[in-house]
Amino acid sequence: MISNLETRELITLGGGGVLLHGTYHKATVEAPNGAAGSTKNIGVMFLNALSTPRSLIGESGVYWATSFAARGYPAFRFDLPGLGDSYGEIPNDLLKFTNEGGWATIASSKVKELVQSRGLSGVVMFGHCAGATTAIYAASECTECRGLILMDPYFNLPRSITPSLRPGLVLWARRSRTGALLRASYDRVRELRGALRKETLPANANLNLISRVKQVVSSGLPILIFRTPQPPVLGGTKLRAADFDYLAYVTSLAVRSNQFTIKAIEDTDHSFSNRAGRMAVRQHSEAWLGENF
Amino acid sequence: MSTQTRTNPASVLAECPGYFPVSGAHLYTVLHRVENPIARVLLVGPFASERHTSYRTWVQWARHLTAKGFEVLRYDYRGVGESTGTFEEMTFEAWTDDVHCLAAWLRKRERNVPVILHGLELGGLLAARAFHEGEADALILWSTPTDANKVLRSGLQQWIGPLQLLKPEDERKLPSHYFRLLEEGKSVEVAGYEWSAELWRQSLSFALPAPMTPPNDPAESYKRPVRVVPLGKNAAPLVKGAVPGYEENKDFSWLFDPNSHWIASSLSVPVGGA
Numbered sequence: 001m002i003s004n005l006e007t008r009e010l011i012t013l014g015g016g017g018v019l020l021h022g023t024y025h026k027a028t029v030e031a032p033n034g035a036a037g038s039t040k041n042i043g044v045m046f047l048n049a050l051s052t053p054r055s056l057i058g059e060s061g062v063y064w065a066t067s068f069a070a071r072g073y074p075a076f077r078f079d080l081p082g083l084g085d086s087y088g089e090i091p092n093d094l095l096k097f098t099n100e101g102g103w104a105t106i107a108s109s110k111v112k113e114l115v116q117s118r119g120l121s122g123v124v125m126f127g128h129c130a131g132a133t134t135a136i137y138a139a140s141e142c143t144e145c146r147g148l149i150l151m152d153p154y155f156n157l158p159r160s161i162t163p164s165l166r167p168g169l170v171l172w173a174r175r176s177r178t179g180a181l182l183r184a185s186y187d188r189v190r191e192l193r194g195a196l197r198k199e200t201l202p203a204n205a206n207l208n209l210i211s212r213v214k215q216v217v218s219s220g221l222p223i224l225i226f227r228t229p230q231p232p233v234l235g236g237t238k239l240r241a242a243d244f245d246y247l248a249y250v251t252s253l254a255v256r257s258n259q260f261t262i263k264a265i266e267d268t269d270h271s272f273s274n275r276a277g278r279m280a281v282r283q284h285s286e287a288w289l290g291e292n293f
Numbered sequence: 294m295s296t297q298t299r300t301n302p303a304s305v306l307a308e309c310p311g312y313f314p315v316s317g318a319h320l321y322t323v324l325h326r327v328e329n330p331i332a333r334v335l336l337v338g339p340f341a342s343e344r345h346t347s348y349r350t351w352v353q354w355a356r357h358l359t360a361k362g363f364e365v366l367r368y369d370y371r372g373v374g375e376s377t378g379t380f381e382e383m384t385f386e387a388w389t390d391d392v393h394c395l396a397a398w399l400r401k402r403e404r405n406v407p408v409i410l411h412g413l414e415l416g417g418l419l420a421a422r423a424f425h426e427g428e429a430d431a432l433i434l435w436s437t438p439t440d441a442n443k444v445l446r447s448g449l450q451q452w453i454g455p456l457q458l459l460k461p462e463d464e465r466k467l468p469s470h471y472f473r474l475l476e477e478g479k480s481v482e483v484a485g486y487e488w489s490a491e492l493w494r495q496s497l498s499f500a501l502p503a504p505m506t507p508p509n510d511p512a513e514s515y516k517r518p519v520r521v522v523p524l525g526k527n528a529a530p531l532v533k534g535a536v537p538g539y540e541e542n543k544d545f546s547w548l549f550d551p552n553s554h555w556i557a558s559s560l561s562v563p564v565g566g567a
Contacts, residue, residue: 003310057345
């Protein structure tokens with residue numbers, strides 16, 4: 001067995017008695033004449049998306065890390081304690097734990113450890129879905145984080161409306177024409193309520209996370225956000241318009257005009273793991289990294 | 294809430310990730326080392342798209358076995374997870390060859406103890422084929438279908454459901470649409486993996502060896518211990534159907550305890566641990 005390939009190396013971060021297993025993608029840049037070019041001193045650190053191992057769904061994490069490394073940015077993918085190959089216990093309600101910032105302390109301390117051990121000037125944290133939540137919390141607790149790449153971040157807490165309805169009723173509402181009309185009416189009411197309350201956060205907002213977002217944004221950190229198409233109203237062809245626009249709210253907090261870059265990616269799903277999703281994330285991220293670092 | 298600050302047990306410090314060279318690729322492996330092991334177990338995990346949901350429980354099973362005195366080797370298929378290789382070029386034969394290579398490596402380790410193959414879902418088919426060809430002293434199959442096409446079909450059906458919700462009604466496609474594309478020789482992208490028409494074609498004939506299908510008694514046919522365990526939905530996230538964020542921490546002692554006990558008793562080795 002070996003731990004070192006030409007472009008990758010298996011590494012650990014063991015500080016503080018917490019051992020994280022990870023993969024390091026070595027930065028390599030080839031100049032036009034074939035010679036080695038200069039590599040960057042900023043790394044990209046990938047976090048788990050909920051319980052997904054560090055490779056992410058469909059190995060998209062491996063793909064992006066490899067791509068960034070080929071552009072000169074050393075990339076690191078780690079499993080947080082209890083996830084992937086790293087040892088540790090996790091709570092029964094992992095989503096709640098993540099939404100409350102349960103990973104923040106360990107993630108931020110490991111960012112510091114990584115920066116010190118690798119002689120980096122800082123890292124860009126890369127998080128998908130729940131991983132984006134962890135990235136925001138961690139960024140608010142360490143100065144070594146120099147930027148954020150967030151994929152389909154969410155700023156609300158899960159609501160349990162559906163389970164309170166009878167399954168048969170839910171199915172009827174989803175499949176029947178009358179149900180579609182009722183849902184459309186419900187959406188209109190929500191849309192109207194949303195328009196009336198304007199900048200007021202809805203009751204399901206993750207206020208703790210949003211306060212951390214404000215903290216991170218106020219420091220001037222550049223933030224790249226990817227979003228997938230919103231799911232259409234079930235049974236119809238119109239996109240749902242009634243939900244509170246958290247992204248608009250968050251970007252309104254910017255302290256400079258170009259602090260946020262938002263990219264909507266079509267033809268992909270929430271995992272961004274298909275060809276179109278991978279490629280778009282790769283291209284936009286590389287361009288964004290080049291502009292900012 | 295989590296044990297992030299707890300010191301890692303010695304058994305965890307003995308877990309060694311590495312790359313195992315095979316023809317044209319490097320397999321990502323994790324060896325759960327044990328001093329003076331009573332036996333060695335090669336874990337052959339599920340198909341690519343099931344890897345990320347089952348991963349934590351699969352690792353927990355490896356640690357359970359280690360605590361009982363078994364040395365364990367788990368790995369990613371080539372072209373999948375942390376292993377190198379291009380998924381769309383993969384074949385079931387290549388994945389079976391990898392089982393042989395890893396089992397041979399385990400057999401050659403310093404202490405001569407029995408080697409067990411344990412496969413989950415598609416991994417069960419790969420392990421069964423290697424066992425049929427003479428590999429290993431015992432075999433365990435969890436939730437193993439009769440052929441690989443069943444794995445692909447159910448994987449595609451599982452993937453297509455939530456994906457359809459993102460699409461307007463007139464753009465939604467039934468699984469049969471994708472099955473037809475594969476049968477027509479086209480590749481289809483499923484859960485981030487490019488399924489080649491060739492993989493689909495091979496899956497139709499990549500089946501459990503006849504002695505392992507009912508009503509045959511595989512243990513009688515092979516004269517080596519074989520255990521076949523069907524798993525229901527209560528075994529999620531080890532099998533399909535888990536709700537992400539809520540089921541990763543399930544207690545699997547109902548599955549782990551009898552299976553580690555079976556390995557020990559069928560090979561007449563003294564089981565250790567609590």
